[in-house]
Amino acid sequence: SQQGEEDPQALSIQEGENATMNCSYKTSINNLQWYRQNSGRGLVHLILIRSNEREKHSGRLRVTLDTSKKSSSLLITASRAADTASYFCATPLTGANSKLTFGKGITLSVRP
Amino acid sequence: DVKVTQSSRYLVKRTGEKVFLECVQDMDHENMFWYRQDPGLGLRLIYFSYDVKMKEKGDIPEGYSVSREKKERFSLILESASTNQTSMYLCASTPGPPREQFFGPGTRLTVL
Numbered sequence: 283s284q285q286g287e288e289d290p291q292a293l294s295i296q297e298g299e300n301a302t303m304n305c306s307y308k309t310s311i312n313n314l315q316w317y318r319q320n321s322g323r324g325l326v327h328l329i330l331i332r333s334n335e336r337e338k339h340s341g342r343l344r345v346t347l348d349t350s351k352k353s354s355s356l357l358i359t360a361s362r363a364a365d366t367a368s369y370f371c372a373t374p375l376t377g378a379n380s381k382l383t384f385g386k387g388i389t390l391s392v393r394p
Numbered sequence: 395d396v397k398v399t400q401s402s403r404y405l406v407k408r409t410g411e412k413v414f415l416e417c418v419q420d421m422d423h424e425n426m427f428w429y430r431q432d433p434g435l436g437l438r439l440i441y442f443s444y445d446v447k448m449k450e451k452g453d454i455p456e457g458y459s460v461s462r463e464k465k466e467r468f469s470l471i472l473e474s475a476s477t478n479q480t481s482m483y484l485c486a487s488t489p490g491p492p493r494e495q496f497f498g499p500g501t502r503l504t505v506l
Contacts, residue, residue, distance in 0.1 A: 313492045324398075324484055324497035325437075332492070370437070372495075380425045380444075380491040381452075386436035 286314075286371040286385035294391040301358040303388045305371030306351075314347055314354050315372045315382065325370065328356075361392045397421075398498040400485055406504045413472040415501050417485030424490055426468035428452075428460065431482040431500075443468055475505045 289304045305314070313332045317325040331338045331347045331354065338345045344357040358365055368389050372382040401416035419426065428440040429452075439452030441460040449460050457479060461469045468487075472479055482502050486495040 315494055317497075322482075322500070322502070324499045325486075325495075326497070327494035330492070330494055374491060380488050380493070380495075381427075381439065381442060382495060384437040386434070 286373050286383060288369070288371055288385040288388045290388060291386070292389045292391070294393065295361055296393050297361060297363055299361055301361050301365070301390055301392070303356045303358075303369055303390070305354045305356070305385060307354075307371075307373050308352065310349075311373045313374065314345075316343075316345060316354075316356050317370045317372060317384075319368045319370065319387070321367070328369075358390075361390075363392050363394045366390060366392045398485060398487055398496050400483075400498040400501050402501050403499060404502050404504075406506065407472075407475050408506055409476060411472075411475050411505075413475050413503070413505075415470040415472075415483055415485075415503070417468045417470070417487075417498055418466050419468075419487040419496070420466065421487070421489070421496070422465065423487040423496075424465075425488045426462065427486045427488075427495065428458075428468065428470045429484045429486065430454070431484055437484065440470065475503075477505050479503065480505045 286307045315330045316328045319325045331345050342359045347354045368387040370384050370387045372384045375381045398419045426443045429437045442450045443462045459471045484500050485498040488495045
C-alpha cells in the first residue's frame with residue numbers, strides 16, 4: 283500500500299547543476315521523510331519535515347512541503363558525482379505508530 | 395552513531411532450505427522492521443516488531459516468519475526458501491514516531 287510517489291523516475295544532470303525531485307502523497311500526514319540509497323546499500327535518512335513546516339534546509343539539501351497539494355520536493359544544489367543514488371520519499375501510515383510507506387524511488391545520475 | 399548490522403551482505407541458498415537473516419541494532423530502539431526491495435516495486439514491509447516478542451505482519455508476510463527474543467536483535471526466517479524470495483532484504487530500526495528509520499546495509503539473497 284504505497285502512498286508516496288516520486289517524480290521523475292530517473293534524472294540525469296551535469297555536475298554543478300541543481301537536481302529537483304518531487305513526491306506526491308494521498309492522505310494527511312504529520313511528517314514526510316527523504317532517504318538516499320547508494321547502489322547495493324541500505325537507505326540513509328536525509329531529512330524529515332513536519333506537517334507544520336513549509337521548508338527545511340540541510341547543507342545542500344532543501345526540502346519543501348505543501349500540505350494543500352499533498353506534495354514535497356527535494357532540491358540538491360550544486361550537485362556532485364557522489365550524489366548519484368536513488369532517492370525515496372516516505373510517509374507515516376495513518377494511525378500506525380512508526381511504520382512508513384516508501385515510494386519507488388528516483389534514480390539520480392550526476393555526470394562528472 | 396546508530397548502527398544497524400545485518401549478518402550477511404550476500405547469501406546464496408537452495409530451494410527448500412531454511413534461511414535465517416539476522417539484524418542487530420545498538421541504540422536500544424523499540425521498533426524494528428524487515429523489508430524486501432525488488433526492482434520496480436520499491437520497499438515492501440514484511441514484518442514489524444514494536445517490542446520484544448511482539449510482532450506485526452506487514453504487506454507481504456507470506457513465506458516468512460520473525461523472531462525477536464532480545465530488544466537489539468530481529469531475525470527474519472524463510473521457512474522453506476523459494477526462488478521468488480530472491481531479493482534484497484533490508485532491516486531498519488527506529489526509537490519511535492515521528493523519528494527516522496535507520497537501515498542496515500542489506501542482504502542480497504539468491505535462492506537457486
